[in-house]
Amino acid sequence: MLEAQRQLTDAQGLAALLAAELDAAAGRFEHANAHRLRLEVDLDEGKERLVALRDAADDAHERFAAQVETAYKHPHMRLALAGANGNAPDARTALHRAGLLERLAVVQRDQADLAGAQAQAYAEAVTQVAVIGSGARGATADSKEMADALTSELAQARHAVEQADQAVGVAQTHAAERLAAQRREAEEAKARQRVAAAAAARAARLMAQPPPGAGGGPLPPVDGKVCPLGTPNGFIDSWGFPRSGGRRHQGVDMFAAHGTPIYAVADGRIARVFNNRLGGLSINLVDTAGNRYYYAHLSATHVTTGQQVRAGDHIGANGNTGNARTTPSHLHWQYHPGGGPPVNPFPLAAALCR
Structure with missing residues (x-):
């Protein structure tokens, strides 16, 4: 009986340790995934800015070409160009043609400067998008690495709990065998029989209780509510x-x-x-109050619409259906007080599951 109690205490300690480790692993995955999504948004915005800058550069180049073409097509400008070699009929005409040529040079310089500035802005945006893209690729790799690590830790944690359950079961079996021997001895002596029977009854009640949440049912209730997910599990406040x-x-x-x-x-x-x-x-699920x-991403359900349930009833199985098929298996759980909008369920989940 003492060995069974020791195994039970060890199993409860292991469950607490695994929960802390899985909380940390869940946190690493959640933060890596959030960073990846933020970089993807930045990358999309950068690509949109590239398109806008490219259009602006093309527009500046077209305006420059159009103004040069217009200037050269102007009759006075053609005369100015034709007389640029000094064969103007008089000094006044020569000065007028020189002024036209100077205005053309100013137009060309201003438009060239504008086109150059647009091209520089586009080149800088290309570099910025390349940097963001590199970061996004790194963040995607990090997110996948965290997801794989979390999946591995979940499997290892489940295996550890199964081994702990098995050890508790063996200890309970040994205790039951010892109790049976005590009953057989008690049959040989009526005085010992009463003592052995009472001890056996007390020990049997103790041994019949499985480790809370360790594969034998939900964790003990808190104010009439129970943890919605079996152990071991891990979660953080990701609201x-x-x-x-x-x-x-949400x-x-x-x-x-x-x-x-x-x-x-x-x-x-x-x-x-x-x-x-x-x-x-x-x-x-709507409670009596x-x-x-809201429970999501389940791999199976064990209830039907309209069915009445009690706290702790087994209603489904954890999974990664819907848009969670690329993530480690998890329960997305929402809390809607009074049936209204959702509120952060982490405080309630922590109170029930930790």
């Missing part, structure tokens, strides 16, 4: 982080191994079970 398409994150992403149990957070009703492009396989909870 407001950038998401694809210019969106902002929930908490709770990372866990694929297939980890999903639980009803509170007593209530399954308002809807559905599948969509972003959330994939999803569940809306009218609060709505």
